[in-house]
Amino acid sequence: MAETLLKVSGLEVHFPIRSAFLRRRIGTVRAVDGVDIEVARGETLALVGESGCGKTTTGKAILRLIDPTRGSIRFDGEEIARHGAARLAPFRRRMQIVFQDPFASLNPRMTVGGILAAPFEIHRIGTPADRPERIAALLRTVGLRPEAARRYPHEFSGGQRQRIGIARALALEPELIIGDEPVSALDVSIQAQVINLMKRLQAERGLAYIMISHNLAVVSHVADRVAVMYLGRVVETAPRETLFFGARHPYTQALLSAVPEPVPGLRRTRQVLQGDVPSPARPPTGCHFHLRCPIAQARCAQEAPAQRIIAPGHAVACHLVAP
Amino acid sequence: MIGFIAWRLLQAIPLLIGVSLIAFGLMHLAPGGPLAVYTLNPSIQAQDIERVKIIFGLDQPIYVQYLKWASGIFSGNWGYTFFGGRPVLGVILERLPATMLLMGSALSVAIVLGLSIGVLGAVKRYSVFDVLATSGALFALSFPTFWFGLMAIFVFAIQLRWLPSGGMWELGEEGNIISLLQHLVLPTLVLALVITATWSRYSRSAFLEVMQQDYMRTARAKGLPPAARLMRHAFPNAAKPLIALLGVELPFLFSGALVTETIFGWPGMGRLFVDALNMKEYPILMGMMMFTAIFVIIGNLLADLAIAVIDPRVRLR
Amino acid sequence: MTIRIPRRGVLAGSATLLAAPAVWGQSINRDRIILAMTQEPVQFNPLLYVNAGTENVPEACMFDALWDVNEKGDFIPNLAAQVPSRQNGGISADGLTWTVNLKRDVKWSDGQPFTAKDVEFTYQTIMNSNVAVRSRSGFDLIKAFRVKDDHTVEMELSRPFVPFLWAWQNMHIVPQHILGREQNIQTAAFNSQPIGTGPYLLRSRTAGSHMVYERNPNYHRGPAKVRQFIHKFVPDQMAAYGQARTGEVDYFALGGVPPDRWTESRAFPDRDFLVYPTPNVQFIYYNCGKPQFADPRVRKALTMATQMQKSIDDIYFGTWPRTLSYLQPTHWAYNRDLRDYTNDAAGAERLLDEAGWRRGPDGIRAKDGVQLKFTMSTTAGNTARQGCQALFQQNWKAIGVEMEIRNMPASVVWGEYTTQSRFDTLLVAWDPTVGLDPDYTARCHSKMIPVKHRQGSNYVQYENAEVDRLLELGVTQTEQADRITTYKQIQAILHEEVPFAAQGGSVQGHLKRKQLQGPTPNQYVTDITWNVQDWHWA
């Protein structure tokens, strides 16, 4: 495996629940409850799970848009989990994000040129004079005409807007881009174009991606490795092929079986999970999944399983999965 | 919800103390005082004024006067008026219902009218209706309330004789609801005029803003009929800043009520406040200030609750 | 426009529906009289002063003084059996002992008998330093107060004081059996639920709106002729005038028909327009303590330059009588020999030149480094007074005098700004100081300057030994002819030395239904309801 770019370990993000009266803390939402992931340079890690499992929060915490409660985020070897705004500034250039909703992620009152100039202005890159050229180059990179700079976001289609979002993310020449469901709001036909663009950019620039998605079809297209999250924890991490064809964690298996033909040739034994996803404010004891797990045992209710490596690159957090 | 309300009410206590301190301090620091009233009494002389000053306790340091007042409030005693020596709370409470009625009716009329005009203006932007409504609203804001009040009396009471020119009831008809409604019409309309104008401007803008939003385009694309789009999507979103405005509107409405009540002889707090301000009747001014403060706090609380009802994403904190 | 007609119909229809009596307020209800004023009384204890004019109404309705004064200026007995005089032995030969016999069989409205104890208690309350009483003028001269029997009191004065009659005319008697028990008269419940001996009883009060009085069947001067008397408050003057026109009120008194509407009002066929003189005279007050105004010639020159008559004709629409002294021209002590020297810019310039005030390079007159430049203040927002100020400003500008208008709210301008003589000039209207007696000691005796002697109301800081002497003489003279001579002299001196320049006597225009009888203009009182027990429907 190539050089590790990002190593997240034991990441927790808790939101306090406060009483309305006197603002006492009366509980905690454990949105992210001990996540360990690694991303190598040039690699794409997909972070999958149902909505509410904490994958977006994980992404935002890595970018430090949300402050992590506990745990470590090492970027290129440097611990950034506790950095203040000033020490964080250089890392802002190296990690970027592409949002899910291409309508909400672009400021409607700014021209595309203005939106793309922002990264340069903030980081004082180049001179005002050479900015139009930089912006034009960015637009060309994502397949738009330079004239687009003078237009406003609302004049573009969803796919075009997402390209603008990508262009903005690229402006600072980052090493890691977190895609937070970057294509889920787009029409299927457009999705492929955007994904292909991202893949091309990865190839050209050696970018690493964390692709946050609930869409396994998309994941199967882009990911090198996949991490599956359930209720704030990663339950299984594996290379793409291994995950789709040799998933070991009962939750991953259930997830795969629920999706109609995510990957061509995938074996489908339909497994329906019992019950609802528990509230992250009151997660079950032990293994978070044990209440719904078809193979749960007494031990699962008491002891949280750690991720164990069962094969090279394949880790599973389950007491009942043997290597 | 209950906890939230309780928390906000608890927060109100320091706020009220702050308001009372500032009000008391400013009032006493500002030039002029209640004794000026006595100067105009021809038979009052310098020595009489000195004596009254001591009777009213105005010779004491301000903080002593404040502490006296504050300790009174804590024991439920709002003090006595300088002139007439009547209990302040009673003086205010006997005026309160009339003001509440007038403000309530004017606010209801203004919200309904202002919102309708604003929405129509936003939907039919730059139509004849919109330009007329805009001009009308700005016209309404360009003349002082007393002018509209006097015009209304002149036209509807003196010339046409359709409606009474003032008061709350026909004398001797106290309690007669028909008489009350007849007397309520003109002051309500005059007071509502300015608020309607303000509201129509803000709501037109808020709806215009919302209707340009992408989710409205989506709704249109989905083929929702215009009325449904307006009610289901535009309204809840446009309402938020408007409700925030409503919370602020109360003291403003109160100021408007001052003039309207004076013109129409409406027996509310308006005239009381004006007289108290003119004569520097500190105990009444303090009492009314505390009442306004309580209203503002309740008004803002209600506004926040309303926003939370409309928008489930807003958590009450 | 066919579409318009039904619409109009709907509008008119709904309006008529709402306005049950389609025309408002035309009919007379002979069971009651509705009196409108722009101000509301805030308390009903006649000893605690707030608003003259409006608080005189509850006072006149519910209370009685020892004697009243009628429209001719004659005292008429009320609670007293007769007005004390030398002739009837009520006043001793030296003028120091006053004996008052009280009416018998007068009852308070709660049924208790009225006695000399009540008069004594009223006197004691007036002198009680813990009560903010309206005035002690005259009462502070009482050396000894004796209750001779249930219906006789005797008062001994420290010096002869003829205006003493006015003091009691203006002071209504309060019940000892109720207020005597009160710890604090200032905040007594009595102040809003009074018990009196007067012609009417308070039946109900709607704050901010009106008060309803019911006739007192046992009134000692005979029951009033109309069952109900309603005192209604219409704060806006124009609105009140409107109600008087529509008949929503029977009589509009204070603040009166605006001067520009007098002609119109006189023409209403079913209304009477009454010109009601007040004791109030409007002045320019010159602060003699300021260097600009120390020289009487300057004060006179400034006054000469003003167009006083024009200010009355054009700003008060000619409704006010021009007066040259502190009394209304109809007052018995008014000096009719005074000559109006105003509207004489040339004379003013001569006089200023003579006094050594010469025009400087900027056109403003100056002397010894002092410029003839000053401010004039009055209550802000009084448009008529602002008009006068603008006119005087223009008058003075023409003779090289700069006046700057600096108006303030009443609570500021009449506060220490006035009482501590901080002003340059004021535009102010004042009544005489002891009832309608011509005595003016408080306003112009040199011992009555508050900044110097902590007493009196000589805010202009005027000092003149001859005036002092005459003032002291006037209050001891019992013959009216003697007094007229004295007060004419005082007026003549003031007219030349001008510590305050009189502009005009204020009058009010009242509008009433023709059928309402009884209201009688009386320049000797401040309350138009002085004879309310006689008001009736024709």
Add this chain to the structure above:
Amino acid sequence: MNVTAVASESQAGRIWTRFRQHRLALAGGLVVALLLASALFAPLLAPQDPTLLDTALRFRPPFADWALPLGTDELGRDTLSRLLYGGRVSLTVGLVAMVTTVVTGAVIGIAAGFLGGLVDNLLMRFVDTMLCFPQVFLLLVVAAFVPPTLLSISLVIGLTSWMEVSRIVRAEILHLKEQDFVAAARALGASRARIMFRELLPNAAAPILVAATLKVASAVLMESYISYLGYGVQPPLASWGNMLTNAQGYFDTVPWLAILPGAAITLTVMGFNFLGDGLRDALDPRLRMDP
């Protein structure tokens, strides 16, 4: 709208193009410009001294006499001259107060809405406190401490009427700040100031502009009210507001005394309003231009 046709223009040029297409806005701008010019050149334009009174000529109706084109008031002063000079006072008060109101209200609203937490709580409690006092009271108290110059009157009016703007702006910001473009700006490392004033402020422009136009009118009327109470411009100096106040007694007999200054205020407010509408539309790229 043809995008390519304007693609070569600068952004300012583009806004101007959009603005120019807005006929009402152009008219509004013209009216505002004329009013400002007339106030500025009042000494040149006014037929006579606005304080010169001649009671012999009072209550002249408008258009009856060429020497007194708009008639005279209750003291026989020339109405046109008073309107022109009064415009200087009223426009100054209206504009300065409006700017003060809007700037203060917007800054506090944005700061409270965006920074949230303790800052929000403190600022909003401050707003609540200010709101607890009737504006008249605040005005009188503050005015009593500051010498009454035109500037101080305007500032005092502005500083006692911004609370409404701040609450509206805050409500708007609370809604806006959850949007992804704000997160995107943070991810880029934008400072809080940049986010507040570059990203959020333009999006809250609509209610701010509405507030701005409405405040011009209310400030002009408010000036008359404090004059009436004795702290504003002193007579015989004219302002539109005190012309209205003085006309109160003549509202039925000499109605133009009120109508003329009222019309001047209406004209001003309308001018600013349409100008504001046009500006907002020009600034808001999402709107179609079809007036």
